[in-house]
Amino acid sequence: MQNTYLTTQELADRIKYDARTIRNSLKDNVFLEGRHYIRPFGGRKILYIWEVVEEEMLRTGPSPIAIPMANGGVVHG
Template sequence: MTYLTTNELSERIKYDPRTIRNCLKDSVLFEGVHYIRPFGGRKILYIWEKIEKDMAIAPSISTLLAGIQ
């Protein structure tokens, strides 16, 4: 597995780090699936392979509606 910091992920997916932290985290990137907090700390490490795989999948209607609420 490849673990990335927010800044490293930002470079790969061409999103601003603030957008990742404020908009994507916990709405499309979920803890335990797309990122972890090693040793129960504050630092977040993103799992590149999971994110890369999910980026290629079109969102479902329920996912889109969940983002509206």
């Protein structure tokens, strides 16, 4: 399978979200390192895997291993 890697800005343009929202709210809450994004060569730069992000967006209902928290967030068990 060929993966499409996107920067935060490229992802923001595709899904019509602000890049800051992705960095501050979605990263590490919805998008998980190693599944939705990688840090190539152990660096600071983040590349999102478009096919996995798109699959996550199209999924209906909560994740089966997501535990809701009182503040509205979720814990990925």
